[in-house]
Amino acid sequence: MALxxxxxxxxxxxxxHIQLSTKTKAFSSAPVQYGNQANQNIRIVDVAIPGTLPIVNKEMMKQAIMFGKCVDAQVNQKITFARKHYFYPDLPKGYQITQDENPILVGGSINYELNGKTKQCMLHHAHLEEDAGKSLHGYKKGTSGIDLNRAGQPLLEIVTEPCLESIDDAIAFLKQLHSLVTYLGICDGNMQEGSFRCDVNISVKPSKDAPLGNRVEIKNMNSFKFIQRALQYEIERQVEQxxxxxKVHQxxxxxxxxxxxxxxMRSKENANDYRYFSEPDIPTIxxxxxxxxxxxxxxxxxxxxRVARYEAAGMQPTDARIIAYQRPMADFADQLIDYGHEIKTIANWILGPISALANKAQIDFASLPISSNDIHDILTKLxxxxLxxxxxxxxxxxxWNEQKSVDEIIEKYGLKQLDSEEEIAKIIQDILEKNPNQLAAYRSGKDKLFGYFVGQAMKATQGQANPGKLNKILKEMLSG
Known part of the structure; x- marks a missing residue:
């Protein structure tokens, strides 16, 4: 039967692969900086000068442990490094220092939301390694070059079990993972710069109980959109084959x-193709x-x-998860909670008008031109x-646009709600006197004219009348 x-x-x-937010590289004192002139961020270790020795960056180990704690992974107290051999121009040693038999983290899981349901992706392990350099093509006509600024930058490679069952699952999980590592501050998450990139292994099968098919790996994607498109194409390609x-070849x-x-790109290597062996220059740690x-x-x-705390206070689960996993947004929410505002109102404002302005300006909550105190003042007046x-x-x-205080803005633009029942009643009385025919028609049973009087009242008050009080007083006066 055709699939x-x-x-x-x-x-x-x-x-x-996430680039860890350390100041120096995994095994040398070279700085980790993006955008510098080619081959400026290097030391003799990075370019494989004979006789040089790697020194393990303790900070990358601590950042890996921080991640492990959050995903309930086991931290291996005995770790080793290995040499993984392959021969590319941007890998000057001819091997990559990585972890094989004793990775720093084993197991763990990450929950993610999809279509209103909480799902879980199991992790196999996470290991530390160094990044390769970068080939530059066409920087001079007909010439390629090598930039080793990235060579040796510390990576944490997070490997999942093959437990994701759809493209939507994969994208939702990746977005959740991206939110987590940026929340922890262990990765800047900049996908355009390669700080967060992904290899995808995929196989298709005709039934749930069928054995795993040959897997195809799609390498080095740094965009959620590209990952989605690549998976869509690859599924169709494998089904057609x-x-x-x-046979789908590995x-x-x-x-x-x-x-x-x-x-x-190439036939898929097995572990023995990389000729792993223990890194002789780094003893067991x-x-x-x-x-x-x-x-x-x-x-x-x-x-x-944070999700549990927000839900316990009454926030909707989906809203709680969105806010909790974006640290600047969550910190902003907590400041409003400390002011004593209602939790659902906080979520509505953060995910509504504030996020709308932030998205329009293409900035995140760490760069907002307003403060939580501004929102506190607005909500108090509301x-x-x-207001x-x-x-x-x-x-x-x-x-947002003028960086003035709430009171200054209200004064400047006259944005003050008319709340006095006495003043509202006077305005309504004047409207009724000026519209005797409509008043008579309403009292004879044409209830739809109520909207007409509301419109006249809002026009007379320039939209500043308290809607609740306006409707209440208008109903009483129209009833005679």
């Missing part, structure tokens, strides 16, 4: 952004309890704990009736 790409079973496993009676492919297709405790002590409140909901949003926009 259908819309009705098949998938096994997707991910290998995510199976339906044509061909191989490594690259995603061609222009053609929106995957292309064969024993991580003591104090080192682990020091790393864990640097953790902020874990996002899942609760006590000094209507519409006015409050107008005040927010003016503060």
């Amino acid at each position: 259908d790409s819309q009705n098949i079973f998938l096994n997707i496993g991910l290998e995510i 199976i339906n044509d009676g061909q 191989e490594t492919r690259l995603y061609n952004e222009k053609k929106q297709s995957t292309e064969s 024993w991580i003591d309890e104090q080192f682990i405790a020091d790393a864990i002590s640097r953790l902020p409140e874990i996002p899942e704990d 609760v006590n009736g000094a 209507s909901s519409k006015m409050a949003k107008e005040v927010l926009e003016h503060i």
